[in-house]
Amino acid sequence: MSYHVKDPLALEEQVCFAMVVAARSVLSVYRPLLEPMGLTHPQYLVLLALWQEAPLSVKELSTRLQLDPGTLSPLLKRLEAAGHLTRQRSAEDERQLAVTLTEQGRALRTEALLIPPAVVRRLGLGEAALRDLHTSLTAVIAAAADENGSPA
Template identity: 70%
Template sequence: MSETPEDPLALEQQVCFALSVAARGVVALYRPLLEPMGLTHPQYLVMLALWQHAPLSVRRLSELLQLDPGTLSPLLKRLEAIGYLHRERNRADERSLAITLTERGRALRAEAEKIPPAVVERLGMPIDELRRVHEALTRVIAATSA
């Protein structure tokens, strides 16, 4: 009796499906952790980049987050409106916007430091396994960016 080959279009076999469902699920874990800070997940990613690299130009921030400036602009406006950052023209290049953190934005980092361990706890996976998942996803990102 011969085995039937796997269906190449089986939903549960698709990498894109697994990535999509996993991304939605992980982002949903962040939501209740970010709400007290007044942040959405995309805004949190902006803040992570700024905590690590501020000040940044919009262009550089766009590159780091792999978001087009049109998508980034509303996120920056909202973060400025709630007092976490300033957007100002770069004195050296008037065409460039410089993004800097406010005192309130810098202070938020201490609260945000609680988020990664809380996410790890909610996922219930060993940190080594999560690091391997991160490494694999980083390779997927590199492969799709080439």
């Protein structure tokens, strides 16, 4: 299937523009849900990874979140200062920092369980549509990573 538009450089026809605006719009849906928890969206992503599996090394977190360690480090410091996690040198490898949840960080998960259904309600899209969107975005991420020669 070919992609034909009147003006291939029209702003509203650009995939990159639609993705950036969609990302900002979705993050604006999350903001009022996360603020009462004292979290930013990037901090929430860190906690999601740790709720799934902890402890994780900074390198493992960096890979899972697709963030460079220099961007991740300040997030971890703020989450540690808030009492949600700890960073300790790994007993197996002193060069590695092991990141683990505190009791407070684990308890926050219960409150966070309310976020996904609230996001679905606020977006007004059905769960099937959101799953399809997730599948499509994951394919775009993989295709871009393949093109750039970097892991997704």
